[in-house]
Amino acid sequence: MVVFEKPKALADVQMHYCPGCTHGIVHRLVAEVIDELGIEGKTIGIAPVGCSVMAYNYFNCDMIEAAHGRAPAVATGVKRSDPENHIVFTYQGDGDLASIGMAETVHSAARNENITVIFINNAIYGMTGGQMAPTSLPGQVTQTSPYGRDTDACGFPIRVCEMLSTLDGPEYLERVTVNNVKNVKNAKKAIKKAFQNQIDGKGFSLVEVVSSCPTNWGMTPQDALKWIDEKMLPYYPLGVYKDRSAEKEEK
Amino acid sequence: MAKLTFKTDNCKGCGLCIDACPKQVLALAKDKINKKGHHPVEAVNPENCIGCAFCATMCPDCIITVER
Numbered sequence: 370m371v372v373f374e375k376p377k378a379l380a381d382v383q384m385h386y387c388p389g390c391t392h393g394i395v396h397r398l399v400a401e402v403i404d405e406l407g408i409e410g411k412t413i414g415i416a417p418v419g420c421s422v423m424a425y426n427y428f429n430c431d432m433i434e435a436a437h438g439r440a441p442a443v444a445t446g447v448k449r450s451d452p453e454n455h456i457v458f459t460y461q462g463d464g465d466l467a468s469i470g471m472a473e474t475v476h477s478a479a480r481n482e483n484i485t486v487i488f489i490n491n492a493i494y495g496m497t498g499g500q501m502a503p504t505s506l507p508g509q510v511t512q513t514s515p516y517g518r519d520t521d522a523c524g525f526p527i528r529v530c531e532m533l534s535t536l537d538g539p540e541y542l543e544r545v546t547v548n549n550v551k552n553v554k555n556a557k558k559a560i561k562k563a564f565q566n567q568i569d570g571k572g573f574s575l576v577e578v579v580s581s582c583p584t585n586w587g588m589t590p591q592d593a594l595k596w597i598d599e600k601m602l603p604y605y606p607l608g609v610y611k612d613r614s615a616e617k618e619e620k
Numbered sequence: 621m622a623k624l625t626f627k628t629d630n631c632k633g634c635g636l637c638i639d640a641c642p643k644q645v646l647a648l649a650k651d652k653i654n655k656k657g658h659h660p661v662e663a664v665n666p667e668n669c670i671g672c673a674f675c676a677t678m679c680p681d682c683i684i685t686v687e688r
Contacts, residue, residue, distance in 0.1 A: 386681075549678075
């Protein structure tokens with residue numbers, strides 16, 4: 370009996386990600402959810418700019434490449450053009466979603482667009498070589514903050530889930546991580562719920578995945594996963610930040 | 621006994637599967653190099669494998685198939 374194998378929605382190619390990069394885990398979770406919900410034929414993914422720019426090579430569903438940060442805007446157009454027959458998800462990093470694409474993110478959340486957003490937060494710009502991102506931690510050493518992020522000059526990191534949860538629009542916001550087996554399983558549950566919400570027509574669902582970037586953090590893959598526990602999670606606490614359906618049921 | 625199959629040429633030798641394994645089944649093959657120049661993972665104690673699939677759950681490159 371096969372206990373675990375590569376999901377069918379994940380293409381049979383080698384990914385370009387660095388050794389130990391958790392992008393691969395999140396790709397697989399999205400593909401597993403697509404398989405389990407049986408929606409591969411009608412799913413359209415929107416790839417971002419950043420490390421995951423070539424995500425269109427790795428999923429077997431249809432994919433569109435959006436301009437930097439504009440994935441939620443492209444997703445809005447795709448979803449509205451044929452809302453009954455398309456399941457639309459975007460897959461974005463923090464440099465894409467939380468920096469140049471912040472306006473698109475906030476407004477699609479405010480409009481409660483019926484799309485699913487997978488947001489990878491690794492607190493750094495990976496693809497361009499490790500510059501400071503809007504989500505870099507205070508004091509974090511990056512290429513553009515060699516003495517550590519100085520909050521007087523560079524401001525404070527943005528907590529996307531908390532910020533969006535102040536809006537009345539979004540349906541579902543959750544922050545998860547993938548640094549150990551238990552957290553990977555929880556992350557999959559959250560991603561599945563985000564897709565199910567869209568199928569049920571509930572609206573904007575965003576899952577923020579706190580990820581590692583061993584190369585640009587300058588660590589081994591193992592130390593990077595520990596660093597998530599030690600440094601990232603105290604600043605970016607895991608949990609559900611908004612779940613409107615659950616709130617309604619409680620009332 | 622559970623059976624592990626590796627797509628060795630796609631392994632990047634990150635070692636996340638090795639840490640995830642509760643039974644110390646896996647190790648990097650220090651005397652082998654795959655197509656991409658990495659030391660790939662291999663099962664050094666395959667008889668201890670319980671088929672929990674923790675290794676495959678943590679593998680970013682999805683190279684492990686677990687059968688039981």
